[in-house]
Amino acid sequence: MKVDRRAFLAGTAALTLPAQLRAAPPTIVADKAMAAPVWATMQRQLLDANAAACAAFYAAYVDKRDRLKVFERWGANDGPDDAAEATNDWFILHALGGDDHIRTLAGRFWEGHLKQFTAARTKDVPIARQGMYHREFPVQMDWQHNAEGLTSFNVMGLSSPRDVKLLARTKRYADFYNGRDPDVRNYDPARRMMRSLLNGSRGPMLRQATPLDWAGDPFDPRPFHMEHGETSYQETLDHYAEYGDVVGDNPLNLQATTLGLNAYALGGGDRFRVWALDYLSAWAERAEKNGGLLPSHVRPDGTVGEDWWKGVYGWGFSPVVPQTGERENRNRVPRSITAFMGGLLMSGDMGFIDLWRRQTARINDASKKIDGVLSAPSMYDADGWYGWKPGAYRANCFEIWYMSQRAEDRGIAGDDPWIAFLEGRNADYPVQALGADMARVAERVKARESDITTPQTRLADWPIDINPASVKSLVQLMTGGLHIARPPWSKTSPPQGGVPLHCRLRYFDPVARRAGVPADVAALVGRMADRETQVTLVNLGKVARTVTVQGGAYAEHRIDAVTMDGRTVPVGGRDFTLRLEPGCGVEMVLAMTRFANRPTLAFPWDRA
Numbered sequence: 001m002k003v004d005r006r007a008f009l010a011g012t013a014a015l016t017l018p019a020q021l022r023a024a025p026p027t028i029v030a031d032k033a034m035a036a037p038v039w040a041t042m043q044r045q046l047l048d049a050n051a052a053a054c055a056a057f058y059a060a061y062v063d064k065r066d067r068l069k070v071f072e073r074w075g076a077n078d079g080p081d082d083a084a085e086a087t088n089d090w091f092i093l094h095a096l097g098g099d100d101h102i103r104t105l106a107g108r109f110w111e112g113h114l115k116q117f118t119a120a121r122t123k124d125v126p127i128a129r130q131g132m133y134h135r136e137f138p139v140q141m142d143w144q145h146n147a148e149g150l151t152s153f154n155v156m157g158l159s160s161p162r163d164v165k166l167l168a169r170t171k172r173y174a175d176f177y178n179g180r181d182p183d184v185r186n187y188d189p190a191r192r193m194m195r196s197l198l199n200g201s202r203g204p205m206l207r208q209a210t211p212l213d214w215a216g217d218p219f220d221p222r223p224f225h226m227e228h229g230e231t232s233y234q235e236t237l238d239h240y241a242e243y244g245d246v247v248g249d250n251p252l253n254l255q256a257t258t259l260g261l262n263a264y265a266l267g268g269g270d271r272f273r274v275w276a277l278d279y280l281s282a283w284a285e286r287a288e289k290n291g292g293l294l295p296s297h298v299r300p301d302g303t304v305g306e307d308w309w310k311g312v313y314g315w316g317f318s319p320v321v322p323q324t325g326e327r328e329n330r331n332r333v334p335r336s337i338t339a340f341m342g343g344l345l346m347s348g349d350m351g352f353i354d355l356w357r358r359q360t361a362r363i364n365d366a367s368k369k370i371d372g373v374l375s376a377p378s379m380y381d382a383d384g385w386y387g388w389k390p391g392a393y394r395a396n397c398f399e400i401w402y403m404s405q406r407a408e409d410r411g412i413a414g415d416d417p418w419i420a421f422l423e424g425r426n427a428d429y430p431v432q433a434l435g436a437d438m439a440r441v442a443e444r445v446k447a448r449e450s451d452i453t454t455p456q457t458r459l460a461d462w463p464i465d466i467n468p469a470s471v472k473s474l475v476q477l478m479t480g481g482l483h484i485a486r487p488p489w490s491k492t493s494p495p496q497g498g499v500p501l502h503c504r505l506r507y508f509d510p511v512a513r514r515a516g517v518p519a520d521v522a523a524l525v526g527r528m529a530d531r532e533t534q535v536t537l538v539n540l541g542k543v544a545r546t547v548t549v550q551g552g553a554y555a556e557h558r559i560d561a562v563t564m565d566g567r568t569v570p571v572g573g574r575d576f577t578l579r580l581e582p583g584c585g586v587e588m589v590l591a592m593t594r595f596a597n598r599p600t601l602a603f604p605w606d607r608a
Contacts (some may be wrong), residue, residue: 002385026569027546027577028562030537034585039430039477040522040538046434048473049441051099053468054090058105059085060448061463063176063339066416067113069455070462074122074128075216076461077227077236077493080117081149084110085461085497088151089469092483092501096474097509097516103159106152124217137173137201142246144313144332148253155501157266158553159515161601167266174259174268174339176201178275191302192282194253197246197312205246209312212239214240214507223457240321243312248507249298250311252332254283254339258500265601272599273346279345280352283336287355291441292362293380294355296333309380316381329379334395335496337487341403345556348595353403356396360412363393402482402502405530405594418476422528430524433473436488444468474501478517480504480525480533481553501553504533504592508548508578508604515603518545521580533592538585550575551592554599555607560591575604 013275062071068083090098090106114136122128123235127140156166175181177199179189186199196204198213205213210490215236222231230236260276263269286304287294295304296314309315319327343352366385367376378385379393394414402415413419421429447466475483481503484496504525509518517523520541539545551557555574562569562576564586569576574597578586600607 026571027579028569029579029585029587030584031581033583034538036540037538039434039524040540042434043522044540046098047098047439049092049438050469051102053445054102057448057569062109067116068113069458070458071254071456073124074125074215075133075460076145076214078461079131079216081145082461082464083113083117084149085151086463086467088467089150089471091155091159092471093469095515096478106486108594110152122217125212125251133459134201137463140198140200140205142197143252143255150498152529154262154498157601158501161266161603166316167268169258170266172261174263174272177256179258192279193249193298197250203353208244209246211237211240211302214243222372224459225462227461235322242319245311248300250313251296252293252313254280256439257339258342258498261346261500261599265599275349277343280340280369284355294333294359296412302392314377318379331379337396337399338496338499341399341502344403345554345599350404356400360393360397361365389439394553430477433446433477437470437473440470478523479506504528505535506550506553508550510546510548510605517564518547521545521547531592533590535590536587537586539580539582542582544582545580546577547575547580547606548575550604554601556595556597556599558593558596560593562588562590564588
């Protein structure tokens with residue numbers, strides 16, 4: 001993407017009119033009876049099952065001080081970022097319409113874990129001897145792990161946009177990465193780059209990293225479940241034997257721009273958005289100069305050279321697995337697409353997605369036949385392309401299509417039961433997906449009830465796979481949104497943590513003054529296109545309910561008109577309000593202009 005920085009940033013200023021210049025959104029009434037759909041009943045049951053299971057999980061794994069009951073360690077395997085993930089999706093659950101108690105518990109846990117890991121210290125790892133957190137943020141780690149630890153934090157604003165402490169923290173965290181904080185020099189504004197892959201509230205690591213920096217203090221791993229199968233501390237160190245090349249910028253650092261997005265959307269000021277877009281634009285320019293490929297290594301002087309493929313988690317990163325002696329490909333560059341998705345949300349500029357389409361084409365152009373099968377590469381080093389896999393390279397094609405909604409991108413996006421449903425080819429998907437999440441909740445409850453570990457035999461990553469919050473079907477079906485940013489056909493690659501919610505619609509209860517659908521209300525997005533969304537809303541209860549429907553998680557989409565029962569009502573704004581009479585429902589088609597508005601997390605009634 002060729003970027004004129006001044007024109008680009010100025011152009012995004014005209015995305016939408018100030019709220020006070022717009023007419024109040026209309027209120028529409030649905031008064032035709034609708035027999036309760038099975039999916040609607042199941043949706044409400046799933047919201048309730050999640051809430052009950054999460055409360056029981058909290059009682060089991062969090063103490064009276066709101067701290068996680070685990071063996072505390074520093075490290076990329078099982079450190080503070082894993083502890084922070086214990087209540088992943090609880091804020092999403094609330095923002096969809098889950099019980100207020102879940103938001104309360106998730107908020108208490110966030111505060112408790114900040115205190116817990118500010119007090120926790122290392123003996124051998126130098127950077128964390130004064131605390132694993134400093135100023136309520138990890139002292140120094142890479143952004144695969146920093147982002148994972150912010151998975152809950154980055155969606156808190158969906159339910160609490162007026163939280164003064166949340167705004168202050170988000171601004172402070174963002175200032176660690178935009179050059180504003182005089183004590184934390186992670187970012188070089190002149191070169192538009194982060195100075196190291198390892199960074200945090202105590203600044204960047206500007207030396208070769210050691211296995212100790214990554215693995216944490218010595219300990220005996222045998223009593224614990226180890227994510228990578230280590231049976232000795234030496235194997236833990238050996239896992240990171242080739243993780244030394246951290247100085248310079250890495251595309252994983254782009255995940256920090258989500259802090260800029262949220263600081264802006266919470267009302268912190270335009271400077272956060274401007275920084276995030278400028279940093280993203282710098283990487284887009286680097287990709288253009290690098291033949292359409294996003295480099296994985298920017299040198300300390302800000303240049304990209306013949307070693308563009310180097311760096312930890314880069315295009316050529318294939319370290320040895322100590323248990324097998326074989327090399328494993330660990331290219332994490334594709335994960336950074338989520339930051340560019342945020343760039344589109346902040347700017348309305350589809351160029352942030354176009355560069356990923358060009359990169360995909362470039363990689364597929366390198367395909368060749370191996371044993372008679374056309375295969376595409378996934379890795380690159382001094383000897384050229386490697387990491388061949390049968391078929392086309394599609395690592396980011398689903399996200400490209402979801403964001404662009406272009407017909408030419410649909411062909412490369414692959415297929416999935418949810419996509420088939422949206423295209424009218426899988427009518428049973430809502431019931432199947434909701435049923436799968438109900439089963440997942442039950443499985444996690446059973447895992448908790450049968451768990452024999454103790455705080456001295458479980459690491460911080462252990463509760464993650466027992467956390468019962470199961471919201472994938474709710475996000476997809478209620479909002480037309482992405483729960484995880486990974487290709488749906490990939491069953492093994494981990495999702496990128498810390499991703500903001502990307503969705504077509506959100507809901508609010510204007511009576512209770514909270515995020516999410518009101519009690520008894522269920523929603524189903526049944527079709528999506530670039531300029532259109534079909535949604536069904538139903539009231540299962542015996543009293544009337546009022547719901548506000550918003551375009552996008554951040555009100556970034558404009559709703560132009562609503563068509564229902566053969567009539568069209570103009571809207572021309574971020575949201576509209578629907579009154580659902582008891583036992584009534586309605587199918588609506590919304591004409592929309594996506595990414596027309598500047599993002600905001602303010603509730604609808606606080607914007608007008």
